[in-house]
Every structure is written in C-alpha cells, then in structure tokens.
Amino acid sequence: MVSNPISPQQAGTLAGLLQQRVQRSPDEVAYRYWHEDSECWRDLSWAAVGAAVGRWQAALAREGLQPGERVALMLKNGPEWVMFDQAALANGLVVVPLYTQDRAENVAYILQNAGVRLLLIGEQEHYDCLQPVWQQLDGLQRIVSLEPVDTAGREEARLVSAGAWLPDQGELKPQAGDAHALATIVYTSGTTGRPKGVMLSHHNILWNAFQSLKRVHVEPDELFLSFLPLSHTLERTAGYYLPMMAGSTVAYNRSIALLADDLLAVRPTVLISVPRIFERVYNKIHAGLAAKPPLAQRLFRLAVDTGWQRFEHGQGRAAWSPRLLLWPLLKKLVADQVLARLGGRLRLAVVGGAPLPLEVARLFIGLGLPMIQGYGLTETSPVISVNPLENNDPRSVGCLLEGIEARIGEQEELLVRGPGVMLGYWGDETATRAIIDGDGWLHTGDKARLDNGQLYITGRLKEIIVMANGEKVPPADMEMAICMDPLFEQAMVVGDNRPFLAALLVLAPEPWRRLARELGLDPDDPEACRSSRAREVVLERVARRISSFPGYANIRRVYCQLQPWTIEDGLITPTLKLKRGEIQARFETEIESLYRER
Secondary structure (H helix, E strand, C coil), X not given: CCCCCCCHHHHCCHHHHHHHHHHHXXXXXXXXXXXXXXXXXXXXXXXXXXXXXXXXXXXXXXXXXXXXXXXXXXXXXXXXXXXXXXHHHHCCCEEEECCCCCCHHHHHHHHHHHCEEEEEECCHHHHHHHHHHHHHCCCCCEEEECCCCCCCCCCCCCEEEHHHHCXXXXXXXCXXXXXXXXXXXXXXXXXXXXXXXXXXXXXHHHHHHHHHHHHCCCCCCCEEEECCCCCCHHHHHXXXXXXXXXXXXEEECCCHXXXXXXXXXXXXXXXXXXXXHHHHHHHHHHHHHHCCCHHHHHHHHHHHHHHHHHHHHHCCCCXXXXXXXXXXXXXXXXXXXXXXXXXXXXXXXXXXXXXXXXXXXXXXXXXXXXXXXXXECXXXXXXXXXXXXXXXXXXXXXXECCCCEEEECHHHXXXXXXXXXXXXXXXXXXXXXXXXXXXXXXXXXXXXXXXXXXXXXEEECCCCEECCXXXXXXXXXXXXXXXXXXXXXXXXXXXXXXXXXXXXEEECHHHHHHHHHHHCCCCCCCCHHHCHXXXXXXXXXXXXXXCCCCCCCCEEEEEEECCCCCCCCCCECCCCCECHHHHHHHCHHHHHHHHHCC
C-alpha cells in the first residue's frame, strides 16, 4: 500500500482526485512528455496541470454544455488527454474515449450512439480518418483539434484549433459532484458485432484504483511509462488515476515504434503492459540467442533456470539449492544485460488484458523482473484480481481485490459482484440484463476455477471450436502457443464443424526472410510462403508449439501470408484481439481451399 494515498472518500469524484493531488503536492512532477519543437523531455508539475485544466474547464463551459452531456476525445497519450478528461469531469460531463487507430465507421457509430456533442482530436491523421463519415457527425456541435489541420479549402464551421479555442488563463474550479453519477462511457473493442458502451461511475473507477493500490505497492517516487492507449480501461485506471492517487509521475511514450528507445531514455520503475509486448521481446531474445555460441546459450538458460528457482524458493514453493549461490554472478553476466534494455530500473511490470504465457513469465521473472499478472473486464472498471508480489503464482491471474465476490456458475463460468461492476450498457437494457443477473452477479464469459485464494482462467465460453467429431479445442490457447515461435506474428485456428484443424498464419518479416533464404526461396515473393517447402517447415514448427495439446488438436493444414492483420482493415480490435468473424469472412475462399486439398 502506498504511503498516504488519496482515498475514494477524500476524492469524492475523479475530478476531486486531481484537486486533492494539486493541493497535496503542487510542486512535484506529474507528467513527463516529449516536446517536439525542442526535441527533449519536459516535466509538468501538478500545479501546472491544475492551471491547464482550469483553461479547458473554461473553454468547455463556454460551449454551453449541460451536466450529463457527452464529450469525446481521440488523442494519443499525453498530458492533454488528462487535462481534457479532468476538465470535462469537473464540469459534470461524461467522457467517451476513442481509439486513435479505430476504423471511421466505428468512430461514427460510437459518436452517434453516445450522442456526443463535442469531440477533441489530436492531429491531421485523426481529421482525415473522420472524412469518410463526416456527413454522419451532425450531432457534434464542436470539433476541436489539438494541432491545426488542413481542411483542403473546405469550410468547416464546427472545427476550431485548441490554440484559438482555449482562453489564455483559467482557474481549476472545484465542483460538487455525485460519486455514483455516470463519469464515462467506454465502448468495448467489439470482437463480434457492434461495440457496447460500458457505463462507469466515478466511484466504480476510484474504488477499483484504490483497491488495486492496496494490493500492489506503489510509492510517490515511482515513474510509470504509459504506452497502452488511455482509451483502454486498464491503462486509464491503473496508468492514470492510480498514479494520481499515489502521487507518482507518468511519462508518455512517443509511439510504440519508439518504445524501446523510450524505455532507455525514461528508465521507468513501473510498466503496465499487455502480454504481446513481452512476447515480442521474448521472441527477439530467443532469435538473437540462436545466433550466439553454444556456451552463451547455456549460460543464458542457466541464468533463467537459477533465477526461476530463486523466485520459487522466495515464494515458498521450492527448497533452497546450492545453485542459488551462482545468482549474483549470473545476474551480473546475463540478467542485468537483458533488463538494461527495459531501462534497468523496473521494480514492477503488471501484465493484463490477455493470458500471459507461462514460459514468457518464467523468462522475465527468472531474469529478476518483478512481473505480476492481473485480470479484469472493462465492465468491472477493470481489475478483478491481481497477483501480489509476495504471493505471485504466474499460472494464475491473482487474488480477488478486497470487496469483490466471486463464484463459479454453470459451465464453470466466473461470476463476480462488487463496487467496480458497471452501471450497465448505454442505451441497451437487454444486453445489460444478459450480463448482470437479478442478484447483481456479472457473468464474465470466462471459464475459471478458484484454488487457495488464487483465480485461474481456464478458457472462454464462446471461444471454443467444436470439430465434426465432437471434440472441443480452445483456439486462443493454441494461437498463443503458436505465436511463441518468432516466425509467427499472428495466428488464427479454424475448424468449427470440420474434420480437422487448420490455421491462418501471418509470418514475421525478419524470421521469414531468414527461413526463405535457408529454403532457397525469394522472401519478397508473397507466394513463396505458401510453397510446399515453406508449408512443410511451417507445419513442423506449429506441431512443436502445440505438442502439449491433445492429439485430436492437431493442425493439419496452414495458409500463410506476409501482410499483417490490422485495426485499419477491421481484422483486429484496437486492443489487438482477433476479430474472428471478420477474418473468417475475409479469408473464406482460402479456408475452403484448405479443406479441399488432398
């Protein structure tokens, strides 16, 4: 538990949280960001943030918006995201976050469905994204752009730059608010069908952040590096409101492409991530290791194995071994060198949003990185459980937060109840009743078991492939295993009502180039990856990755491609989850051909 955090009772509302923080530590560093013009990192104090929020408050007030009306923002992570959010909340408005890389039709649907009156965008790219659906945005009375945009000569009466819209001065004005009032509508990323608007109150989020803080030790001197989009509820609660509650500093990553550089420049102590980031680092480590001499490979494996045994001994799950005496030397020779690439100062890595492969956790924990896994849903604000460092089982998703009730329902489904559960889905009472029953239990859709206070997720109710012979397989687990091979960037297993399983695979560029040269193929030829020679090697590598699955879960045919599935083409969600229906529809011909082959 952090020293003297701001409690939900002291904050009252999410806007009150900032006001409390400004009063408590006005001169401490709140945010660190990259200043493009001066090409350097700059700091903002809490007092400076409070003053800036006052300007945004005044600008919003001049729009005549009434409490309860909705405003949206489509911005990359940065101080302005916080400023707009806090100003809107202080004025009693409801904030609707949008993903900057979402498809135009999705953005239009959300803006229309939520009845958004004002939209803040960041730059030219966001303005251009809206052009195909511009005629569908009649409900917007104002569009504010953080940076000036080129309208190509078109008259856009509703569009104004933030520089012209914001007053020169403003004052942070405390507003009395209802803790249980609607604070935000967060639209789920929608792996199937239209996204649904999750309604979260101020208290939902404050309670969740505070209980998470009680579980995970975070101090005011921590430095977070924020790179998951703030439109993702995990990042918003745990990477924005929680550090504000604790008084910690948040630095903003310039872009995912520059994440490796920013880790070295910022040197964070806390990182909140999805598993895919660590999976990619894991794959790069192993790809680099393969090119090193056998002695270096053995030394690396010895370091990981010894570090893992040290971790298990510290957790009380393994006996002490004389081999542990080697750890200080192995740490210096191996572990410190690897962790230096993550900045060298990480005291905590929190991973959530998807299952974390045990072998990935084992590598990083074995190298001495304190890594914990959590679990939650947008509908629960979002954290349901998290592993405390002192009782950390990487096979589980942790212990339930204090105040959350859980039980296992029909078909082993996890049901939860507690103060973080949403108010419901915006404008969709039918969907609300379908997920929250009459006794207040939220049906997560995840299969789970509870064992000695730890929660273990065992599968998804809806993500099960039933083969023609009646056998059932979990595609997400198989896909995760396949993607542990550096050759595979993305994978989707198919086979519902089919006699056998097949897979659609996206190959990673560099590993594919190396493999193509070994096979005498042209790596730049898109058809080369579908040649019989390539297919044979791919099937062998897939088989090795899924060898622990039952014999009937054998992938017999594959379709390979080099073009990745993207958010823009509608095949993955902004949180990088597969849109199975869309992928299946897009590649219907290719899938059918896999089952026609002799």
